[in-house]
Amino acid sequence: MRATVYEYARARLKIDSSIADEGERKRLLGALETAIKGVEAFSVRHGDNERPALAPPPAPSLQIALAGPTADGPSGTSMRASVYPVSPADGDILPPERSHQELRIVLEQRPAALASMLLRFSVGMLLFGLVVTLAYNKQSLPEWFDRASAALTGADVKPPAADPGAAGVAAADAKPAPPPSKPPFPLPSDYGVYVLSNGALSELTALSTQVPDKRIAVSTPVNQPSLTTLPDGKAKFILFRRDLVGNAPDRIEVRVVARVVRALSFDAKGKPQLLPVSDTWSIRNVSYEFRVRPVAGNPEMLLVQPEKADFTLAPGRYVLALRGQGYDFTVGGNVTELAQCLERTEAANGAFYSECQKL
Secondary structure (H helix, E strand, O other): OHHHHHHHHHHHHHHHOOOOOHHHHHHHHHHHHHHHHHHHHHHHHHHHHHOOOOOOOOOOOOOEEOOOOOOOOOOOOOOOOEEOOOOOOHHHOOOHHHHHHHHHHHHHHHHHHHHHHHHHHHHHHHHHHHHHHHHHOHHHHHHHHHHHHHHHHOOOOOOOOOOHHHHHHHHHHOOOOOOOOOOOOOOOOOOEEEEEEOOEEEEOEEOOOOOOOOOOOEOOOEOOOOOOEEOOOOOEEEEEOHHHOOOOOOEEEEEEEEEEEEEEEEOOOOOEEEEEOOOOEEEEEEEEEEEEEEEOOEEEEEEEEEOOOOOOOOOEEEEEEEOOEEEEEEEOOOOOOHHHEEEEEEEOOEEEEEEOOOO
8 A cells, every 4th residue: 555655656746846857856756765765664663563473382292102903913903002201381281361361462463453554554645645735836845855855864954044125025014004094073873874964963763654766756745744954955974774784875865855835626616725734745756866985994884975065955854765764854944946845736536746836
């Protein structure tokens, strides 16, 4: 088995060192042969120590001459038996307890021989693995084999001199990276959706009404008033939600929530009546797109802000539409845009909404 491993290692080394020059191939082959000799010396030394020494069986010391009728002699003729004196030695008589001891010694030698064979096989496989590893790492082959040869011959191998320039570069690279800069606005400590206005954070409340698709002009009526009012329309938003990590959208819409100010109805005679409406809003398909950017040093936080730094939301009510959920807020001031005003017409086949002609 060892011979097979050696031949395979030699053949593999020839293949892997085919691109090297003649001198390097001879040096690699010499290192391999030196290692093989070391393994064989180790195997022979341990094999001789572990082989039990058995004494040859003693020669018989008892001789008996038989007596009886012979084929050539006359009938009834008998011959006298000659018995030689025997002096048995101590080793000729085997007591029962001694036989058990020798049987136990023989049985104990078998596992020892098996362990010796496994040890030699393990050393051979270790040698083969070392040769294959060095063959694949051709750039470090000279240094590795120099060290292996030095270990077998007892010579000292000096480590390669360190390059001071490389050490300086490594020391420069080892400098700790500077900590990320702190953002110039406050950060929330609890999960939620927040609006940032005038350097202050305010948490937004989610509406019970779902934000409809943009193909739908108006949503179902919203009867709950807004709970968050901003002093101006220069608003940014901070999203602190675990479900957005690695799955954040590129843009988020801010939708207009228009107030229904009056309703047009008809009496029994078909005469129109224009009546005021209070505390009724509707989410429209009028929207503004905001860009989403990560917050440095906070992978679970996202900053939502307009693309243009000078963009300002007009006074009125809005929702931040995030995956079908609307987070409500109001920009304070007098409403000046018609998009914030709706009129409702109640007909026989349902209610219809339209943008106000005037505020």
